[in-house]
Amino acid sequence: MNSDLRMQTETSSNLDYCSLISEAKHARFDPNLPEIRIALLGDASTQQFVPLLKALFRRAGFNAVVYEGPFAGIELDVYDADSPLYRFRPDCIALLNASQALRIQYYARPGTAAEFLQGTVERMERIWSAIQARSTALILQSNFVLPLERLFGNYDHKVPDSLYPVTAAMNTQIAERSRSHAGVVVNDIEAIASWVGRRAWFDERLWFLAKTFCALDHCPLVAQNMVQIVLANRGRVVKCVILDLDNTLWGGIVGDDGLNGIKLSSHGDGEPFHLLQSFLRELSRRGILLAVCSKNDSNNAMEPFLNHPEMVLKLEHIAAFVANWDDKAQNIRRIQELLNIGFDSMVFLDDNPFERNLVRELLPGVVVPELPEDPADYLAAISSLNLFETASFSAEDLKRAQMYRVEATRRQEQSSYANVEEFLSSLDMRITVESWDDFHLPRVAQLIQRSNQFNLTTRRLSEAQCRAIMQEPAGWLPIYAKLTDRLGDHGLISVVTCEVSGSDLAIRDWLMSCRVLARTVEQFLMAHVFDCARRLGLSRVTGEYVPTPKNAMVRDFFAQFGFQKISEEADGRTLWALSLETFRPPATYIRQTQPAELAAIGS
Amino acid sequence: MTTQLSPEQIKTELTGIFRKVFDDPLLTLRDDMKAADVEGWDSLSHITLIVSIERSFRIKVTLAEIQRLNDVGALIQLIHQKVH
Numbered sequence: 001m002n003s004d005l006r007m008q009t010e011t012s013s014n015l016d017y018c019s020l021i022s023e024a025k026h027a028r029f030d031p032n033l034p035e036i037r038i039a040l041l042g043d044a045s046t047q048q049f050v051p052l053l054k055a056l057f058r059r060a061g062f063n064a065v066v067y068e069g070p071f072a073g074i075e076l077d078v079y080d081a082d083s084p085l086y087r088f089r090p091d092c093i094a095l096l097n098a099s100q101a102l103r104i105q106y107y108a109r110p111g112t113a114a115e116f117l118q119g120t121v122e123r124m125e126r127i128w129s130a131i132q133a134r135s136t137a138l139i140l141q142s143n144f145v146l147p148l149e150r151l152f153g154n155y156d157h158k159v160p161d162s163l164y165p166v167t168a169a170m171n172t173q174i175a176e177r178s179r180s181h182a183g184v185v186v187n188d189i190e191a192i193a194s195w196v197g198r199r200a201w202f203d204e205r206l207w208f209l210a211k212t213f214c215a216l217d218h219c220p221l222v223a224q225n226m227v228q229i230v231l232a233n234r235g236r237v238v239k240c241v242i243l244d245l246d247n248t249l250w251g252g253i254v255g256d257d258g259l260n261g262i263k264l265s266s267h268g269d270g271e272p273f274h275l276l277q278s279f280l281r282e283l284s285r286r287g288i289l290l291a292v293c294s295k296n297d298s299n300n301a302m303e304p305f306l307n308h309p310e311m312v313l314k315l316e317h318i319a320a321f322v323a324n325w326d327d328k329a330q331n332i333r334r335i336q337e338l339l340n341i342g343f344d345s346m347v348f349l350d351d352n353p354f355e356r357n358l359v360r361e362l363l364p365g366v367v368v369p370e371l372p373e374d375p376a377d378y379l380a381a382i383s384s385l386n387l388f389e390t391a392s393f394s395a396e397d398l399k400r401a402q403m404y405r406v407e408a409t410r411r412q413e414q415s416s417y418a419n420v421e422e423f424l425s426s427l428d429m430r431i432t433v434e435s436w437d438d439f440h441l442p443r444v445a446q447l448i449q450r451s452n453q454f455n456l457t458t459r460r461l462s463e464a465q466c467r468a469i470m471q472e473p474a475g476w477l478p479i480y481a482k483l484t485d486r487l488g489d490h491g492l493i494s495v496v497t498c499e500v501s502g503s504d505l506a507i508r509d510w511l512m513s514c515r516v517l518a519r520t521v522e523q524f525l526m527a528h529v530f531d532c533a534r535r536l537g538l539s540r541v542t543g544e545y546v547p548t549p550k551n552a553m554v555r556d557f558f559a560q561f562g563f564q565k566i567s568e569e570a571d572g573r574t575l576w577a578l579s580l581e582t583f584r585p586p587a588t589y590i591r592q593t594q595p596a597e598l599a600a601i602g603s
Numbered sequence: 604m605t606t607q608l609s610p611e612q613i614k615t616e617l618t619g620i621f622r623k624v625f626d627d628p629l630l631t632l633r634d635d636m637k638a639a640d641v642e643g644w645d646s647l648s649h650i651t652l653i654v655s656i657e658r659s660f661r662i663k664v665t666l667a668e669i670q671r672l673n674d675v676g677a678l679i680q681l682i683h684q685k686v687h
Contacts, residue, residue: 017651018623018624018651018655021626021651022623022626025626045647047647048647203654205650205665205666205669206650206654208666209646209649209650209666209669209670210646210647210649210650212647212650215654216650216651216654217654
């Protein structure tokens, strides 16, 4: 179930403040749900967010434990290594800085506005660094809602000292500085406030009475925004958008209206479709896969992609194209098999309410947003749901669509070989196995967040936690693997960490992108792990399998290499061990990239 | 509100609001009831209460009026003034 994303598609009536408070009060503690520990620090009241976060995390399948710092005492908590904040052991820390508090400080500034601006953002950055020196918690830094007061009116923009431009500059600086702090995410309160409308956002009486920074009605949106950021960091992200064609990607029905009859021009009644396509192409460039699922004759469906001059999306943007007369749930299952990603990381866009309901009914994991009647409102409706929240963006994302297309070619080729071994040999696969480094760390962290199926322990290490392992290598063996073959580059596709434990080398994390299943990558890496154990003078390699709803494919991972099961817990975890003498390197069709080749590939 | 509301009618509607805000279906209001008499009546539930009252009676209460309120009787009186 993807209740977190489903939640986003619910109407605002499900984000009613009083109902959520009551929902939080009546939710029974469920010991089977994973826990999220979230700390709230602010110069505004944070009290109202406690029940809201509990209720919203609960809807997403988590027990939230919330810590509230002392009012306006962020520094007290963050600079004391033994403070209640750190004793709480938060997974994430939300820093809520209210623009009302900023305004008071601005009006009381001793120096110039420029000094005030500089001083304020530097103070924030010192707080981030202080936290990161003591904790690996994800930091959610709020930005500032632009004030209603404009000292000079429109002329404010020509007077950078005025509160309004100072606040805007503050937000720009927060964003810029966050880019050099992995583990700090901007909690874009200003975006929520302008979406609501700032006049309705502020209820200054509540600030004067209780230091509540916005009208109560809008507090749930703030809490939901935090939930979305945290969940994306836990790997709950959309990876693929599945698209209907007629009246979704273009106006009209291509089978009836013909290539020249569909509405698709960049102005007039085709413009909403043109715009939606432009947005989708941008998503594709950002690494989200696009797939087509259409009830259509295949040739008709394909024709606009090939021959319509105003189509923004081309076949090269589509990772999987399914057009036939089968039901859409069936076809989405095909797309799922083809792309090998979970249903719960898919969004389905279709103008037809019947199809939407069918997919909701039969594939409850898939996120199916309501689309408004009027195509002019499509993009606004999709955007208001914040469906594409993510926790990372790497060079790998830019290549993803292309890699999936290459993968499709491979699959076609595979069928022309006599056997799989012959096919695998023909691929001329080369692997690079290295210790983590600064350059690859973002992708390492991203793979850790995203991999669900081929993942033995599903420990969601954050980028900061990865960095901690990378910088404290004593006893740790944190490696990544990159794979290329003659058809193209797969990029960084596997992450393994091991820790020396007595005379054992214990495998702590092992995960791999499903794009490279059945390529013998894991066989190569297992031999590598045993080599490392040998060089370290150890006698055994151990490993653990922690079952999740999604990782059944690796249940027998250790058994296939000859590991013996040494224990099995009530919750299904299994512990495995294999001595170095007993291990026999399995067959693999991959060769290690030589350092010289590495340089030539330009990695 | 177009129709005249009596203090009793206001009290009835207000009881419903209190029950919802304090999540207590049996709560009954007395004119001399103060924040200390109701479990969970803190500054946050106070503003929740005021915002709910404003919405329900379609009135707007000023900061000073909120700060002056010291018991349920005063609250009913304030609503009565505002709706007429």
